[in-house]
Amino acid sequence: xxxxxDAARRAESETTRRRxxxxxxxxxxxxxxxIGPLFVMLAYSFMTxxxxxxxxPIFSLDGWFSVLLQRDIFDDTLSLADANLxxxxxxxxxxxxxxxxxxxxxxxxxxxxxxxxxETREMWVFLVTIPFWTNLLIRTxxxxxxxxNEGILNSLLMWLRVINEPLPIMYTDWAVLFGMVYVYLPLxxxxxxxxxxxxxxxxxxxxxxxxxxxxAVLRRVIIPLVKPGIVAGSILVFIPSLGAYVIPRVLGxxxxxxxxxxxxxxxxxxxxxxLGAAMSxxxxxxxxxxxxxxxxxxxxxxxxxG
Amino acid sequence: xxxPAVPQGKRVAIEARGIVKEFGQGAGSLRALDNVSVAIxxxxxxxxxxxxxxxxxxLLRMIAGFEFPTEGAILLNGEDIAxxxxxxxxxxxxFQSYALFPHLTVWENVAFGLQMLGRPKAEIASRVAAMxxxxxMEELAQRRTDQISGGQGQRVALARALAPSPKVLLLxxxxxxxxxxxxxxxxxxxxxxxxxxxxxxxFVTHDQEEALTMSDRIAVMSKGRVLQIxxxxxxxxxxxxxxxxDFIGESNFLPATLLSLSSGVARVKLASGAEIPATVAxxxxxxxxxxxxxxxxxxxxxREGGQVSGRVENxxxxxxxxxxxxxxxxxxxxxxxxxxxxxxxAGFQVGDAAGIEIAADAAQVLRD
Numbered sequence: 001x002x003x004x005x006d007a008a009r010r011a012e013s014e015t016t017r018r019r020x021x022x023x024x025x026x027x028x029x030x031x032x033x034x035i036g037p038l039f040v041m042l043a044y045s046f047m048t049x050x051x052x053x054x055x056x057p058i059f060s061l062d063g064w065f066s067v068l069l070q071r072d073i074f075d076d077t078l079s080l081a082d083a084n085l086x087x088x089x090x091x092x093x094x095x096x097x098x099x100x101x102x103x104x105x106x107x108x109x110x111x112x113x114x115x116x117x118x119e120t121r122e123m124w125v126f127l128v129t130i131p132f133w134t135n136l137l138i139r140t141x142x143x144x145x146x147x148x149n150e151g152i153l154n155s156l157l158m159w160l161r162v163i164n165e166p167l168p169i170m171y172t173d174w175a176v177l178f179g180m181v182y183v184y185l186p187l188x189x190x191x192x193x194x195x196x197x198x199x200x201x202x203x204x205x206x207x208x209x210x211x212x213x214x215x216a217v218l219r220r221v222i223i224p225l226v227k228p229g230i231v232a233g234s235i236l237v238f239i240p241s242l243g244a245y246v247i248p249r250v251l252g253x254x255x256x257x258x259x260x261x262x263x264x265x266x267x268x269x270x271x272x273x274x275l276g277a278a279m280s281x282x283x284x285x286x287x288x289x290x291x292x293x294x295x296x297x298x299x300x301x302x303x304x305x306g
Numbered sequence: 307x308x309x310p311a312v313p314q315g316k317r318v319a320i321e322a323r324g325i326v327k328e329f330g331q332g333a334g335s336l337r338a339l340d341n342v343s344v345a346i347x348x349x350x351x352x353x354x355x356x357x358x359x360x361x362x363x364x365l366l367r368m369i370a371g372f373e374f375p376t377e378g379a380i381l382l383n384g385e386d387i388a389x390x391x392x393x394x395x396x397x398x399x400x401f402q403s404y405a406l407f408p409h410l411t412v413w414e415n416v417a418f419g420l421q422m423l424g425r426p427k428a429e430i431a432s433r434v435a436a437m438x439x440x441x442x443m444e445e446l447a448q449r450r451t452d453q454i455s456g457g458q459g460q461r462v463a464l465a466r467a468l469a470p471s472p473k474v475l476l477l478x479x480x481x482x483x484x485x486x487x488x489x490x491x492x493x494x495x496x497x498x499x500x501x502x503x504x505x506x507x508x509f510v511t512h513d514q515e516e517a518l519t520m521s522d523r524i525a526v527m528s529k530g531r532v533l534q535i536x537x538x539x540x541x542x543x544x545x546x547x548x549x550x551x552d553f554i555g556e557s558n559f560l561p562a563t564l565l566s567l568s569s570g571v572a573r574v575k576l577a578s579g580a581e582i583p584a585t586v587a588x589x590x591x592x593x594x595x596x597x598x599x600x601x602x603x604x605x606x607x608x609r610e611g612g613q614v615s616g617r618v619e620n621x622x623x624x625x626x627x628x629x630x631x632x633x634x635x636x637x638x639x640x641x642x643x644x645x646x647x648x649x650x651x652a653g654f655q656v657g658d659a660a661g662i663e664i665a666a667d668a669a670q671v672l673r674d
Contacts, residue, residue: 220422
């Protein structure tokens with residue numbers, strides 16, 4: 001009696017053990033490659049900075065302290081670290097604008113692809129992914145060629161006599177914005193297209209039939225139905241925008257730094273690893289809070305369908 | 307081409323006049339509708355009946371505003387609406403797949419049209435409640451549309467289309483997704499709703515039985531043309547041409563020679579030599595050699611006599627009646643449907659000699 005139950009239990013624990021063993025390589029990789037470094041960062045953020053970069057294993061809150069505050073070197077008074085705050089605000093606002101701009105540009109693009117005949121849709125999707133074939137750095141330098149003073153855009157506008165002098169776009173927030181919209185647009189188009197491809201266009205007809213004009217159909221039928229794609233695309237664009245490094249470095253120069261550049265500065269020239277680590281974790285926290293806020297909002301507005 | 311007859315007293319609600327619809331251009335173009343004219347009266351249950359690909363759905367979509375005619379006009383109460391988009395037509399559709407909004411509840415689905423028309427909240431609430439009551443869905447008002455059954459979805463689609471009180475309600479094969487029993491129920495329900503609302507219904511179906519049981523009038527369509535328009539009894543008893551006779555119910559076709567014609571009744575001579583009277587549809591000028599049609603239940607198999615004769619080929623028992631297939635002496639098969647009584651079946655065996663007695667006014671001359 002008991003032996004049968006025992007055998008069953010033994011067999012079950014055997015299966016469980018085997019499953020753990022099977023997933024062990026994946027778990028090791030996840031731990032070593034993803035979670036481990038985070039712990040290293042967390043530990044570094046609470047240590048004292050070394051003289052030539054690196055950290056000394058002495059507990060200190062200086063890193064965290066310097067994220068938002070600065071101490072006057074003469075009279076030791078505390079004040080907000082304006083430079084850091086400006087860079088954080090620029091990162092957040094530029095990322096938000098990039099997300100909005102890619103959404104505005106990507107929505108009609110995805111709609112266009114989704115309404116093509118089935119045979120030609122794959123070709124359009126393929127065309128959207130072509131920029132991924134080129135390295136990000138090269139694409140960013142290419143963008144520089146477009147927007148610099150003697151670049152294609154300014155030459156064209158001057159040739160058309162729209163402007164008399166070249167627009168100084170390079171090394172401004174605009175340059176960073178152009179670059180990020182260009183680079184991240186496919187990340188918005190693809191999830192949007194995936195949602196729209198599933199859209200039942202008979203529902204659009206039903207909307208028209210029930211006295212909804214074009215705008216009302218867009219607002220009341222299409223957007224609620226493709227909301228999962230809007231949410232996914234926004235997340236995919238917002239997160240890398242917030243941490244963007246190459247684009248602000250190449251197009252923004254030293255004047256328009258973003259969080260990614262600021263963090264790099266601490267690990268490089270700044271030689272302040274604890275501050276860099278604390279900033280990285282701050283960035284992660286900002287991303288997570290923004291996401292939580294966004295996803296919850298989207299879920300509520302979509303009546304549980306987002 | 308029979309002209310749509312409009313009797314006095316009843317006004318025309320919606321009319322399609324000389325509609326031509328071509329898809330594509332040049333040599334590869336497809337003519338989906340070829341000079342179609344129909345006049346549908348107020349408060350009528352009108353059915354467009356035909357096999358798939360006959361253009362009935364294209365015509366319906368044109369009335370709704372989803373397609374635009376290549377030629378011709380769509381008139382609503384005498385005004386041409388062919389250029390108006392769907393959202394500017396006081397016409398609503400019950401779609402074949404229902405097309406309920408999955409992100410909205412049952413209540414919100416029914417309220418959609420009224421909200422788009424900008425009606426006051428109180429009016430919307432009372433109107434939606436009334437519509438849900440009409441389709442008996444009050445209890446499920448707050449359900450999501452993926453939490454209701456196919457039959458319930460059908461009711462919601464109806465309530466949604468009826469809520470804005472359209473002048474005309476279009477129904478695109480709304481019952482085809484339902485099982486037999488539910489379909490029968492919904493047929494009766496639809497008739498009830500049409501009576502209660504007084505709205506003109508334009509119904510599209512390929513199911514001849516559905517068309518016969520529900521419609522006030524039927525337009526039979528084939529290959530982009532309207533072949534016949536009339537009440538179910540007219541369509542069934544007096545089919546104008548071979549396609550209509552064949553598509554609706556069962557028919558026997560006999561070749562005959564025209565002898566004389568007076569006031570809509572012809573005397574024709576059958577291949578067997580028998581002379582019988584046959585009705586001729588209005589406006590039809592028959593040639594000398596014609597085809598006549600006789601419905602299986604309008605003839606009787608007899609031991610002796612009859613206008614045509616042959617040998618029993620098959621006897622098929624159907625419960626309420628029996629079909630006797632008689633191979634005619636001159637070639638071809640004639641099917642007779644005889645009602646079974648308490649005394650048993652007609653009593654014919656395969657191989658028996660049988661005569662066929664055609665009822666006095668059963669034969670009809672077909673348009674070729």
